[in-house]
Amino acid sequence: MPSYRRHPLVVPVLLCAAVVLAARPTTADGEPGGDGAGDGPGSGLSERVARLYEEAAVATQQYEAGRVEAEAQRAKARRLEQLLGRERQGITVLREDLGRIARAQYRGGGGLPVAAQLVLSSSPDKLMRGQHVLARTNMTVGNAIGRSRRAETRLAADEARAAGARQALERHTAQLAVLKKGIEQKLEQARWQLQGQADASVAAGACRGAERLDGSPTNDKGKWAVPVDGYTLSASFGSGGARWASRHTGQDFAVPIGTPVRAVGAGRVVRVSCGGAFGIEIVLRHADGYYTQYAHLASVAVDQGENVTAGQWIGQSGTSGNSTGPHLHFEVRVTPEVGSAVDPVPWLAARGAPVG
Incomplete structure (x- = not known):
């Protein structure tokens, strides 16, 4: 019988491989593969x-x-x-x-x-x-x-x-x-079961399939919405802190794990990805050319390339990635990439969705 003592990296490598195989594969740009069914143990948890x-x-x-x-x-x-x-x-x-x-x-x-x-x-x-x-x-x-x-x-x-x-x-x-x-x-x-799944996905760098959330509310066409309910505002746009390279690039909404996250406006899903500082994240492109990002999620309810309506549930909040506690990190950007963020609070207020 072979001894694992002579190869101390065998067990961690095998465990990581099992997690990657069990997780849903992603393309190079983070687009989920497969049919988005969310198969396997824990399916239906979201x-x-x-x-x-x-x-x-x-x-x-x-x-x-x-x-x-x-x-x-x-x-x-x-x-x-x-x-x-x-x-x-x-x-x-x-x-x-x-x-x-x-x-x-x-x-x-x-x-x-x-x-x-x-x-x-x-x-x-x-x-x-x-x-x-x-x-x-x-x-x-x-x-x-x-x-x-x-x-x-x-x-x-x-x-x-x-x-x-x-x-x-x-x-x-x-x-x-x-x-x-x-x-x-x-x-x-x-x-916490949901967050455990999220942490496994981030560790593997591969998102699970989108799990649809029945009963998702939507706003009237053309209306805008605040991304979560029952929140407490925490870190604001431009604030300093040891956890950010320079300044905070979004608005944090402190909410419990699993809180349904809404699309603030109608748009198209341009990114669903796992891993990195933002953990599980979704990026939407809106008709006016702006992009919105929803980060540190525990699960996703949409697939890349999908069109969404204002107020639609697109995921659930969590504490994945570089996060000190359960919250939604929300950004508004002029491009889909980091570094192009604008203050989301006045941006939402100007569209009839005041935050406070």
Whole structure:
């Protein structure tokens, strides 16, 4: 059996060769070969990440709607608690009224029941007045007892409603939290799997086949778009830094790995390439003669030579190449090559796609 100790470069060379063979071959100018099907292990991962992004967006909307509903339920619970407090005070007052009526009867009758006072009355007038007092007293007592019972019934019902509202709120909030957390965990795992594929492609210098992203939104014909959503602006055009030979040549949009990247305008794909400082990159040519570059990608969703529309998803952001973290490096150029960049922020603003 041959020993690999005598040939220490054999294993790395064989591994690199396996990566190159597994990756999609490219032409000399970076144009992908083959049919762009994205075959092999991991095929469909880009679409899965895009789908998880959509699910996460829906879950976030549901969570926000649930949060608003929860606030409304909290306000409702507070109103119910205030109502319960007033009802409890009302019941206390009713009970005090019953006590006052009972004490008044006792004092007015000298300790005798009202019926006994009527039997012992000495004149018809006194008897009639006694009957009137008795009827009025019975009505007062009956009304007081009825109000007290209705108030206690209403209090019990409102207490049950308040408890039900609180329990429903707690269940709803817990369900939303579990849903959102589960999708975020799946998305984070898929993001780094996607980035691992991107790093392998860059190491091999060969891009994987374009993987189409279903549900890609597009703008109306002739409109322009910002390349990503949910971004934070980081390194700007012309800024200095140790990572650039002179000045920064584009605008960086800090976004998580796998964020769908859009074509800012209609155009034609003139380059899809891997390797080098920009990692996985796409360059488009637009009808007005300008070029736009999208770099440090994790995947591509278009092939070289393809026509794209404004707002179409052309890839997914990543951190491939010379990158310190997940972001999209976006450039506007007067030629397809490095060194001809112009400031992309005012360029986009002039076309109705302000950045900020």
